[in-house]
Amino acid sequence: MSTHPGTAGSAQDPEEIAQLLAVALEAAREAGTLLRDGRPADLEVAATKTSPIDVVTEMDIAAEKLITSVIARHRSDDGVLGEEGASSAGTSGVRWVIDPLDGTVNYLYGLPSWAVSIAAERDGRTLVGVVEAPMRGETYQAVLGGGALVNGRPAHCRPAPGFSHALIGTGFGYLAERRAAQAEVVRTLVPRVRDIRRAGSAAIDLCDVGCGRLDGYFERGLNPWDLAAGELFAREAGALTGGRPGAPASGELTIAAPPGLFEPLQGLLEDLGAWHD
Numbered sequence: 134m135s136t137h138p139g140t141a142g143s144a145q146d147p148e149e150i151a152q153l154l155a156v157a158l159e160a161a162r163e164a165g166t167l168l169r170d171g172r173p174a175d176l177e178v179a180a181t182k183t184s185p186i187d188v189v190t191e192m193d194i195a196a197e198k199l200i201t202s203v204i205a206r207h208r209s210d211d212g213v214l215g216e217e218g219a220s221s222a223g224t225s226g227v228r229w230v231i232d233p234l235d236g237t238v239n240y241l242y243g244l245p246s247w248a249v250s251i252a253a254e255r256d257g258r259t260l261v262g263v264v265e266a267p268m269r270g271e272t273y274q275a276v277l278g279g280g281a282l283v284n285g286r287p288a289h290c291r292p293a294p295g296f297s298h299a300l301i302g303t304g305f306g307y308l309a310e311r312r313a314a315q316a317e318v319v320r321t322l323v324p325r326v327r328d329i330r331r332a333g334s335a336a337i338d339l340c341d342v343g344c345g346r347l348d349g350y351f352e353r354g355l356n357p358w359d360l361a362a363g364e365l366f367a368r369e370a371g372a373l374t375g376g377r378p379g380a381p382a383s384g385e386l387t388i389a390a391p392p393g394l395f396e397p398l399q400g401l402l403e404d405l406g407a408w409h410d
């Protein structure tokens with residue numbers, strides 16, 4: 134579980150953090166505009182990835198190219214890890230973790246819940262995160278130890294409700310076997326909480342916890358680019374984040390919820406085996 138780890142142990146240069154944030158905001162806004170204004174009416178699936186329903190469109194690829202070109206323009210020594218294949222080690226110690234289009238299936242169908250997610254990390258710690266959700270007209274930004282803002286205003290998660298009154302977001306992976314296990318977890322959870330939401334963008338789900346629009350969120354099977362920026366946003370907005378007890382949020386399991394809800398949710402997910410297929 135992570136609370137506010139601060140910057141102890143590796144002093145961060147405030148000027149560099151400000152620059153990383155500015156670059157992340159510029160790249161996310163440009164990509165968000167491209168995706169919103171450039172979506173072809175006849176958008177089709179360009180390729181599939183881990184399964185026939187794990188799709189990529191020409192716009193995912195175009196957005197990633199745009200983002201990496203903005204980063205290279207300002208920060209040519211940094212490394213990058215992008216969902217659509219951008220990968221370089223860099224020499225500065227900073228690495229950008231990029232999901233150019235989180236919620237591709239929503240985007241393909243014309244549903245509004247999709248986002249651009251960009252984070253900058255050093256030594257595996259996320260320093261800044263930006264999630265741009267153009268169809269909401271919202272930009273979520275967070276700096277490690279510096280709080281979370283939505284459209285420039287401070288964001289805060291909701292105080293924990295009783296477990297039975299919690300609105301919980303989740304998501305499903307693209308592999309049938311994993312989905313079957315995830316559905317079993319939801320089957321047990323849904324009678325015990327207010328309700329479940331599956332909105333289709335992990336980055337937005339995490340930001341929704343940080344804005345108090347969801348009480349909590351969990352998902353197994355996320356990739357670093359799905360969670361890096363949103364996890365920092367939720368944490369900086371006052372949520373606890375983590376995976377299995379004692380473990381950080383990861384592909385094994387990611388949980389975000391305010392103190393008081395996080396603990397019972399994490400305990401139940403552990404008992405239900407939400408961390409394995």
Ligand code: IPD
Binds near residue numbers: 303304307335354
């Ligand atoms: C997906 C979305 C979805 C989540 C999946 C992710 P993509 O990302 O975040 O909400 O349930 O686990 O893979 O494929 O749209 O970038």
Ligand code: CA
Binds near residue numbers: 232234236358359
């Ligand atoms: Ca994603």
Ligand code: CA
Binds near residue numbers: 216232233234235236
């Ligand atoms: Ca994506």
